[in-house]
Amino acid sequence: MDKKLLRTFEPVILLYFVVMAIFAFITFSVNFWLGIAEVAFTLLSAGLYPVVISRRKKRLMKLLESSLLSADTLSSKSMFSFPLPMTVVRSQSGEIIWCNDSFKELNPDLQELFDVKLTDIIPGFELRWLTAGATICPYDIDYAGKVYTIYGSIFDAGDASSDEDDMVILYWQDKTDLLTLQRSIEDKNVICAEIVFDNYDEVMNNLSDSRRSEIQAAVEKELYTWAHPAGGVLRKVDRDRFIFIFEEKHFRHFLEEKFSIRKQLAQNPVLADSATTLSIGIGRDGDTLRDSMHNARLALDMALSRGGDQVVVRSRLSFDFYGGRGSEYEKRTKVKSRIMANVLGGLIRDAGSLYIMGHGFADNDSLGAAVGLVCAGRKFGKKTSIIIDTEKNNTGPMLAMLAKQEEYKSVFISPEEAMVDATADSLLIVVDTNRPQYVESPTVLESFNRVAVIDHHRRAADYIEDAAVNIHEPSASSTCEIVVELLQYLVNPNEILKCEAVCLLAGISLDTKTFTLKTGVRTFDAASFLRRIGADMLEVKHLFQNDFDNYLKRSELIRHTIFYEQMHAIVKSPESVDSVIAAQAADELLSVVGVRASFVLFPAGNQIRISARSLGEINVQLILERLGGGGHLTAAGCQINGVTLDKAYAMLTEAIDNYTSQM
Template sequence: MKRSVAKGLNIYFILLYFVLLILTATTAMFFASGNNTEGIISACLVVVTAIAAFYVIMVLRTTVSERILWNAVQIGTIHEQYMNQWDYPYAILTLERTVLWYNQEFKKLFADVDDLEEKSIEELLGGIKLQKDGRELEEKEITYNGRYYFLRLNRVQIEDDEQAEEKDGLDEHVKQFYTISLIDITREVELEQENLDRQTVVALIYIDNYDLVFSSMEEGRRPLLEAMIYRRLNDMAAELGGILTRLEKDRFFLIFPHKALLKIEEGKFKILEEVRKLNIGNKLPVTLSIGVGIDEKLEQSQEYARAAVDLALGRGGDQAVIKNEERYIFYGGRTSGVEKNTRVRARLIAYALKELIVESDRVFIMGHKNPDLDCFGSALGIYRGVTALNKPAHIIMGGPHPAVMDLYRRVVEERDYADIIIDEEQALDYTDENTLLILVDVNRPSICESSRLVEIIKNVAVIDHHRTSVENVGKAVVSYVEPYASSASEMVTEVLQYLTERIKLKPVEADGLFAGIALDTKNFTIKTGVRTFEAAAFLRRNGADSIRVRKMFKNDMEEYKAKAQIVASAKIVYDTMAIAEWVSGMDNANAVAAQAADELLDIAGIRASFVLTKTPEQVNISARSLGDINVQLIMEKLSGGGHLTVAGAQLKGVSLEEATAKLREAIEEFTRGSDRE
């Protein structure tokens, strides 16, 4: 600044000197036009005037310069004193983030540091990382010495006049430094936390299998078990400082202060395990589904709690779900669902579905992308049920997939199935206000054959056996999601028996449903219950042939070699899990990978298997387990899903090595049990 002021003064006084000199010379020339005496006098006058003017200008220049510079120094001193009086820490930093100047409050904040100058601000703040991308402003909340501060880092630019003139004002000659201020917001944070702690949290607690548990034990012991369950729940409510109310025989309502939520989260909802361990003669363990809602408004908290408990039930029960405005948090869910022996719900769903079909003008049936036999088989079953009610129906499928090619050929060769399979564009042409969409073997819009149709069509029904994820068809008019069921084909077979009287399946439809059950149960060895065999028996009576079904699972030589290659390349991790990588060029890569994952489970000691398949578009992961490891929870960490024994995920924009690293990280989190699930 001093250099700029001095330069301006020099230019000013030089111009003033030349103006006076020119005026004096002009006057002298006027007098010189007379005679020599006057000329000599004029010349002397010019010299004296020039000397006098130079002396006056120099004295004036010194006085003015000193006054201006003194004022500038005074202003700078006042400004510095003013910044020292600020009641919050303030400092000026170099481009390297080292301290250049600081006020008194900044010095007090770091009183234990001897020399603050040239110290890195990040080191002073305990390793807090600040911006590195040259942004002009960064604001963030930090903690230091147990207090909260609002940090404001500002980049300042000052153009150097001399350099700008000499270098034509190029950007590299712009001086930069940073200013940093730290506002103490500890009181505000404490008040905000105090307000949050006082909020009321709503929880809904359901006993998943109340009727099954109590019907499996002696009548005299039932009141004792019921009292023990209520005692455990009451103890939890007292520990949380809340109030527990019984709504129905198997449903409870709990409210407690938000500050107690951390306590129950740290214990990972140990009430789930405590109730599950109760045994006084009951043949089945008691499991709970808990939904917790958090919001400033009490009524909204109740809505969140209801949505959370519905999600917990849709994921198989025996877990807790916390929902707030931003996200869901899951605890538990590591056990398999318990099969219900009663078909009451299947009958009720059939009646509700029948009403929807009868009231609709047209019905679309759709599964997930890259359909398998369970998806296509259950779609054929629903098609038969809709046509039995004399309503037009179409199956939406983009094209024949290798996994269902044999069944697909049989369908298109049947005369009665002409034009029943359409694509998305054809379906959009037929869609109107009175169209019904039935989703089978899928409850996530993003992986449906056409997510666009899910958005457009108002009336949607869902029949699925996969655990419900956060992303689901929330607007479904009828939702039949049973994670304990072996397959969607089993569920559809049961619904068909109540949809119309004496329904008659065609052999291709019966084969498709039977193949779907066989696929998802690994030929009736995994997740197979009484109702699974009852459904298979019904299909056999309606023309299903096990020999024809077995032909659908046959592989050619190339597929067989590929499976052998995958199994041979597998690596064992955590002693009980197998991971295999495969770069595929085959059309039915996913089906081959899934079969290889199944075969890896046949190896002694392997409890879970993961096969990663690299395709041009993405990396697909097929996950399988024998039931004691919930592969769905692992796949959900990779934005996938499925159910306890069969799950999968798709990773886009990553290499095979990166996908394997992400999978190992997800497995490690699950194995440690350090996460919330």
């Protein structure tokens, strides 16, 4: 009903009171007692006014109900007696025209809804979802201590020529009890966790029996103390393995305390000098207990493949990572290398042809590892090809050296050629990456039936799945180091060409910064093996030489360095640069006193790329992982699509802050 029409029923009482008061004062001058009587009458009328108006408003609401709903007696009665709260409001202004008693009962303090807008009682509530054609509000409404789902429909206010907006009927369905029940059921969902004592053999080796028992008892005591508040079941199933089953409601507690078991182990005086750590895989969202156990196993495998000493949570669709800031422990054994070499050799032997592919913009580690596998393919008599973009890569000197070798005249092919030449029995080996979007050609990866992966980077959540064999060693310095160990069981040393040995040594040198970072005993073993078969560090040095122009570009990059929180050196390059130069600039910044991590940002087409390096105190892989990148402790990179340089810088500093806050 028209708002103006409603107001015509309300007399201008205020004017009447003013006139009565004036007459009363005039009457005082004529007759005192008559004036007193008029004043008393005026005050009595003013006191009765709110009562009269309240009754009149109620009568007006009854009149509105009858006028709005009298067209259909049946529908009128159904609206009055409808069990759900209902309101009729204007679609544009949100003014409440009518509501049933059920809606009034939602909040006893709001019995009078005359001239009230819906936004007055529910701030921020909008009706745009109705005008867009929906019939259910896309979000739940919290009102008067309960949660409601709102359904609605629009009906015409009447005359099309009228300037009044349409009216909306809203139905309020209370879902508080349903949500409470749902939360109660979710809280009782079973969560499974597998817990592994990292490096058990290495920690316990050469210790006395009493010391072993002491360490074992300390670990178990800390573990049982940590798990006890959850009221779950913790069982030891092997000397270095535990199973922990608990309810979902306790997971939030573990999350809030950031899985403090890792810190408790580090602070335990009994374990102070033992480098004892745990890897925990947690499985959630399983439809059955078996599904949760499967998710826990996947999470544990992910934790171990990323170097251990961390917690990985596997939900229905994603992985979440906690911890893993330290360096990976060197825990490969020659037995494992021999087993993996036999498996890989069997795959190559059974393949019709062999294709090797690294990551996009190949570097010396990626190409060096591929070259080592060409030697293995030659040993088994297989046609072997390396899939690489010969124009867009960071291995110019190495490619030029290999192009002079007769054995490599037709080895390098483009992704398009691989798509044409490959057959159903071909084998693809992916090296130096475990993420499908980072390979030289994702299309080529998808087209192969059998794929093997060899990589040393920490495994990301979106790793290459369903590989026939996955040789993943995050403790290795480089992929070339892994390939060298495999070659020792696949070929005879005299079957490795000198140029191949140089390429493999160059790959190791690249990722270790010439044996200064992330080097272990096995790194030097691999280098010694290559040196014995002819690799020369002087020739390796030639593969890393840059021309003077690149030297100037690197110097220009460094000149624009910004220091963030003193320990982070960040370069924002407004112009695109070669990724090798960016990486070299990041490396060089680490030589500055006080710098613990360096980042170089530069545009490349529609993306901003980041090259990151550290000395090991800061885990740049965890920082860039927040931006969709990856790598390992001391070297990482990422690509951010569709953002400006300033936006990428802001995202990077936010990721650094998040990393720092969790230390």
